[in-house]
Amino acid sequence: xxxxxxxxxxxxxxxxxxxxxxxxxxxxxxxxxxxxxxxxxxxxxxxxxxxxxxxxxxxxxxxxxxxxxxxxxxxxxxxxxxxxxxxxxxxxxxxxxxxxxxxxxxxxxxxxxxxxxxxxxxxxxxxxxxxxxxxxxxxxxxxxxxxxxxxxxxxxxxxxxxxxxxxxxxxxxxxxxxxxxxxxxxxxxxxxxxxxxxxxxxxxxxxxxxxxxxxxxxxxxxxxxxxxxxxxxxxxxxxxxxxxxxxxxxxxxxxxxxxxxxxxxxxxxxxxxxxxxxxxxxxxxxxxxxxxxxxxxxxxxxxxxxxxxxxxxxxxxxxxxxxxxxxxxxxxxxxxxxxxxxxxxxxxxxxxxxxxxxxxxxxxxxxxxxxxxxxxxxxx
Numbered sequence: 001x002x003x004x005x006x007x008x009x010x011x012x013x014x015x016x017x018x019x020x021x022x023x024x025x026x027x028x029x030x031x032x033x034x035x036x037x038x039x040x041x042x043x044x045x046x047x048x049x050x051x052x053x054x055x056x057x058x059x060x061x062x063x064x065x066x067x068x069x070x071x072x073x074x075x076x077x078x079x080x081x082x083x084x085x086x087x088x089x090x091x092x093x094x095x096x097x098x099x100x101x102x103x104x105x106x107x108x109x110x111x112x113x114x115x116x117x118x119x120x121x122x123x124x125x126x127x128x129x130x131x132x133x134x135x136x137x138x139x140x141x142x143x144x145x146x147x148x149x150x151x152x153x154x155x156x157x158x159x160x161x162x163x164x165x166x167x168x169x170x171x172x173x174x175x176x177x178x179x180x181x182x183x184x185x186x187x188x189x190x191x192x193x194x195x196x197x198x199x200x201x202x203x204x205x206x207x208x209x210x211x212x213x214x215x216x217x218x219x220x221x222x223x224x225x226x227x228x229x230x231x232x233x234x235x236x237x238x239x240x241x242x243x244x245x246x247x248x249x250x251x252x253x254x255x256x257x258x259x260x261x262x263x264x265x266x267x268x269x270x271x272x273x274x275x276x277x278x279x280x281x282x283x284x285x286x287x288x289x290x291x292x293x294x295x296x297x298x299x300x301x302x303x304x305x306x307x308x309x310x311x312x313x314x315x316x317x318x319x320x321x322x323x324x325x326x327x328x329x330x331x332x333x334x335x336x337x338x339x340x341x342x343x344x345x346x347x348x349x350x351x352x353x354x355x356x357x358x359x360x361x362x363x364x365x366x367x368x369x370x371x372x373x374x375x376x377x378x379x380x
Contacts, residue, residue: 011076031112032089053090065097122159128209130165135216139176143215153246177369210234219375225352226378236349253311256300267292276306317350336362
């Protein structure tokens with residue numbers, strides 16, 4: 001049986017190898033929460049040197065701060081019990097062990113080292129600017145986008161281009177789904193897009209990639225996709241409730257999408273009904289729009305998770321473009337297509353983004369709110 005000798009003396013000093021590893025884990029910075037001072041250069045004179053203190057969580061001496069008669073010696077050279085601190089914060093934590101407890105310092109160390117590890121993991125990955133687009137749902141329900149969740153979603157593929165991302169927030173006091181509402185929200189969206197994207201981010205880096213995180217009425221997300229177009233590199237993300245994440249749930253395609261055409265009479269009034277989250281009954285369309293020809297795109301499985309992977313999204317927009325191509329070829333003189341969507345945000349963004357100027361007719365986008373009403377238009 002191993003014997004443990006109890007002593008009031010200090011334990012062994014941390015070895016050179018342990019200290020080197022501690023410096024690597026901390027990136028040479030103070031691990032006190034909120035400090036982050038670089039400890040190998042004087043910040044005023046820029047003189048290089050070692051200005052760090054190696055601090056013990058459980059003191060090396062049983063009588064020291066957070067000391068323990070048994071564990072002080074056992075943990076004296078254990079890297080998980082050591083923090084790299086600036087002299088000021090070393091003194092602070094040892095003078096106030098009642099505030100800076102063993103658990104408190106352990107959390108500081110783990111938080112700091114986790115952040116350093118994650119930042120280093122992003123080295124070499126292409127950058128992407130996080131674009132957060134929000135607008136109250138139905139004009140009333142306030143929404144917000146968690147930046148940290150957005151960062152977590154892009155981490156496997158990209159590193160954030162900036163700390164704060166780019167927020168676009170659109171609101172209107174007008175009655176939801178009224179002409180005034182759509183006119184005002186579209187005006188705000190276009191103005192902010194021009195100012196924050198076209199005249200700022202794209203000027204700094206014309207090849208800037210964007211990761212788009214939208215929570216807004218579907219017609220406005222279609223408009224955002226249209227403004228982005230397919231010339232600006234971008235990836236779209238959509239939020240799920242269970243689990244609470246912006247990450248795509250799957251890699252493989254989980255759903256199929258079906259196209260159908262129905263001719264009611266000879267004519268050039270064309271409606272495109274896109275049923276992904278729910279099946280839109282034909283009668284609901286003919287009640288508000290006297291269509292001659294109906295084009296349907298339906299998901300094999302309806303629901304909020306009708307698109308749950310990038311592969312699903314690609315399959316959808318490829319079919320959507322195929323249908324638009326067919327309409328443009330068959331009705332080469334029509335000026336507009338009326339679009340009735342029941343779709344998730346990712347599909348909405350791609351509908352706008354994949355629109356081909358001077359090839360497709362203008363799209364009249366309808367919004368459902370106690371029946372379908374005209375919301376906005378794109379193209380033309």
